[in-house]
Amino acid sequence: MADWTWEYEGYDPRTERLREALCTLGNGYFATRGAAPETVAGPAHYPGTYAAGLYNRLGTSLAGRRLEHEEMVNLPNWLVLGFRPHPADGPDGEWFTPDHDIGGLLRYRQALDLRRGTLTRRLRYRDRHGRHTGVEQSRLVHMADPHLAALRTTFTAEDWTGTIEVDSAIDGMVGNTGVARYRDLASRHLTRMGTGSAEPDIVWLRCRSSVSDVRIVLAARTRSVPEGAPEDVRTRLGDFRAGHRLTLPIAPGRPVTVEKTVALHTSRDRAIGSPLEAAVERAREAPDFAGLLDTHAGAWDRLWRRSELEVPGQAGRVLRLHLFHLLQTLSPGHTTELDVGVPARGLHGEAYRGHVFWDELFVLPYLNLHFPDLSRALMSYRHRRLPAACRAARAAGRPGAMYPWQSGSDGREETPQVHLNPRSGRWLPDNSRLQHHVGSAVAYNVWRYGQATGDTEFTHSRGAEMLFQIARFWAGTAEYDGAYERYRIKGVVGPDEYHEGYPDASGPGLDDNAYTNVTAAWVLARALDLARTLPAARRRELFERIALGPEELERWDEVSRRLRVPFHRGVVSQFDGYGELAELDWDGYRQRYGDIRRLDRILESEGDTVNRYQASKQADVLMLGYLFSPGELAEMFARLGYALDDDLWRRTVDYYLARTSHGSTLSGVVHAWVLARIRPGRAWTHVKEALAGDVADLQGGTTAEGIHLGAMAGTLDLVQRGLAGLETREGSLWxxxxxxxxxxxxxxxxxxxxxxxxxxxxxxxxxIGVPPTEESPVRVVLAEDTVLVAPGEERLLPLPHA
Structure with missing residues (x-):
């Protein structure tokens, strides 16, 4: 493969869904999976198109309970383009599908062009009558115009003459059926379907989401190239499908091309009269495929220049793919105009129902240093849902803001009440809504964004309001325990996720999760810092508006210095009582099961529970070393009255490294980051794991349901902040x-x-260098030396340890 091309050779229905996810094309407004246009949803294929932030809520009766779930809606399938040959001197061919004609496939290659943002498929097949046909197909989802997509298909008859029949359509008979675990849940989100035609070559389909009531319209223009009257063109309109049936003359040496241009609009769009009029007009006025490709490739070129990354070898190729998918999900040109968060699985599939978790913790540190306006827009998603977070806290009897573990359209808690273990087939309680550390992730991003950008307008307004309300929540959640003479946070779940409660306990939740407590103390300390540095007028206005008084600040200070962090055997405990849990027979389970990443599912299927063991999905204690530099971490522990030296941290890392199954794609990123500092000889194994997580589908089928956006962005940040050790503070680059x-x-x-x-x-x-086109110098701190790099200047600095 070339540096900018991701290719698949041959056709394998067992891996087709994985390829579809990794070959998704998008522009931040919407994305379409890389499914073959002639296929339908089934075991081997899953066409899917998703608009950012477009959710709908459905109810399901399951096991005697009424459950509600909100998910990102699978929109009508615009890709549909089938074909069959009609030779002049022989029997007609059948509608082609790679599955029916797999024996006759002589060539099948897919190529994802990362530089230009296109997916090209080339196939050659022999039908059952021995005739050979070639097909070359290219598609794009336009990065300059967020409402357009296009598909160009060229047919070549190698040894036959006649016509080829082409069926180009928009199919509204779709549902959210892409994840087998959700098969028992209601999945039909679209209603009030209607179709029509605007001109001889344009058809449209409109519908609504059943509960959120978003109007959705797709218009498709289908033309043959070069222009010339086909033998027959028929408009075909049904209740759930709109399209054209073209019959085109074809012969050896006379290939025929069909171009399909699609426009998508919804009632959430700005500056339109109606989505139907807007979609039809956009489809009518769109250039041909070559014209669209030119402006689309130009937009991608500008993105690549702003996110320059040079890493040699296979690692560099994978990192470029990760960056490609990050920019397709969160486009600086389009996402900034939308009310959307960071979907954990991108716009690439239906896993996690398209919800927003804490993945922005791994995404925004990268974006801050490349596309700060995009970071700001994504944090504004959280600010708009601050009232919902405050209502949730009040309902729980707490002050401040309690952000949900899973968020969707309006900021309420979207975490399901139950989840399915596909290994055992049992529905189990889902207690992950107790991961209140998501609020600390929001606060962390607010602070880091301000440090990286100097954007005081945001930090001193919306950012400060979020930070203060999250600090309020932690100060109000912490309970003083006289036996320890410390504050404690009880009844939570940490990032590890395997441990949701104590063995044989009557209810869920853990006490004094180290990650939760340390990050809560950090949030309180940063809130105090911001309260002190706010301009007087703005501080007075904000304090009055949220009724924040000096007595609360005093409590913040006290709690930030006296939160409890548990220890056992000379290491930081993941939570209170972790060291008392049983040790797992790791070797035995690996021998019996091979891949034990999802150890929780394995144990539950055996009638056991991971709550009984010192076994982690991802070691959340080590997450502290991911978020904070060694110096920052030591300072935070010192503020809490604990000593954290290098030896204690190394022992802690080694302890959890031996007890982690890496059941999360984020685990490789975190371990690589932490080990690069203290065990560099072991770090590369985890770097490779992080890079291979999605491209090799290490989690065993999960990538086919959507890429892991946090892990992809985390690998990019691993290079720029992890290995380069780059920090932004005090107005300097450290x-x-x-x-x-x-x-x-x-x-x-x-x-x-x-x-x-x-x-x-x-x-x-x-x-390090600053281009001559810049106007200001940059202050760089390396070890004990500070240098000022002026515009047009380049500096070569020796590394201290060298």
Missing amino acids: LNPAPLPELSEFGFSIRHRGVGVRVRMKPGQLW
Whole structure:
């Protein structure tokens, strides 16, 4: 494969859904999976199109309970394009599908062009009568115009003459059926379907989401190229399907091309009269495929220039693919105009129902240094749902804001009450809504964004309001325990997720989760810092509006210094009592099951529970080393009255490394990040795991349901902040490199407070430069040295440990 191309050779129905997810094309407004246009939803294929932030709520009666779930809606399938040959001197061919004609497939190749954002498929097949036909198909989801997509198909008759019949349509008979675990839940979100035609070559389909009542319209223009009257064109309109049936003359040496251009509009769009009029007009006025490709490729070129990344070898290729999918899900040009968050599985499938979790914790640190306006827009999604978070806290008897673990359209808690273990077939209580640390993730992003950008307008207004209300929640949640003379946070679940409660306990929740408590203390300390530095007028206005008084600030200070962190056997405990749990027979389970990443499902299927064991899905204690530099972490523990030296941290890392199954794609990112500092010889294994998570589908079928956006962004950030040791604080760039032997040369460009900066790592040295087009210098801190790099200047700095 070339550096900018991701290719698949041959056809394998067993991996087709994985390819569809990894070959998804999008533009931040909507995305379409890389399904073959002639296929329908089934075991091997799943066409899916999703608009960012478009959710709908349905109810299901299950096991005697009435359950509600909200999910991202699978929209009508615009890809549909079937074909069959009609030779002049022989029997007609059948409608082609790769599954029916797999024996006659002589060539099948898919190529994802990352540079231009296109997916091309080339196939050659022999039908049952021995005739050979070639097909070349290219598609795009337009990065410049967020409402357009296009599909161009060229047919070549190698050894026959006649006509080829082409069926181009929009299919409204779709549902959310892409995840087998949800098969018992209601899945039909679209209603009030209608179809029509606007011109001889344009048809449209309109519908609504059944509860959220969003009007959705797709208009499709289908033309043959070169222009010339086909033998026959028929408009075909049904209740749930609108399309054209073209019959085109074809012969050896005279290929025929069909171009399909699609426009998508919804009633949420701005500056339109109606979605139907807007979609039809856009389809009518759109250029041909070549014209669309030109402006689309130009938009991608601008994105690549702003997110320059140079990493050699296979690692660089995978990182570029990860960046590609990040920019398709969260496009700087389009997502900034929408009310959307960071969907954990991108716009690439229906896993997690399209919900927003805490993945922005892994996404925004990268975006802050490349597309800060996009970071700001994504945090505004959280701010608009701050009232809902405050209502949730009040309902729980707590002050401040309690953000939901899973968020969707309006900010209420969307975490399901039950989940299915596909290994045992049992529905089990889902207690992950107790992961209140999601609020700390929101606060963390507010603070880091301000440090990276200097955007005081946001930080001192919406950002401060969120930070203060989250601090309020933690201060009100912490309970003083005289036996420890410390504050405690009880009844929560940490990022590990395997442990939802104590063995044989009557209810869920854990006490003094180290990650939760330390990050809560950090939030309280940063809220105090911000309260002190706010301009007087703004502080007075905000304090009055949210009724924040000096007595609350005093409690914040006290709690931030006296939250309890448990320890056992000379290491930080994941939660109170973790060290008393049983040890797992890791070797035995690996011998019996091989892949034990989802150890929780394995144990439950045996009638056991992971709550009984010292076994983690992802070691949440180590997450502290991901979020904070060694110096910051030591300072935070010191503020809490604990000593955290290098030896204690190394023991802690080693302890959990031996007890983690890596059941989350985020685990490889976190472990690689932490080990690069203290066990560099072991870090590369986890770097490879993080890079391979989706492209090799290490979780065993999950990527086919949608990519893991947080893990993809985390690998990008691993290079720029993890290995380069880049921090943004006090108006400067701080660098503390930790290059690995396997990845000691790399480069990237960032924007620091509006100034472009280029960074290059080489063995023993660091190169940093500011382009001459910039207007301001950048202050760089490396070890004990501070240098000022002026516009047009380049500096080569020796690494301290070299």
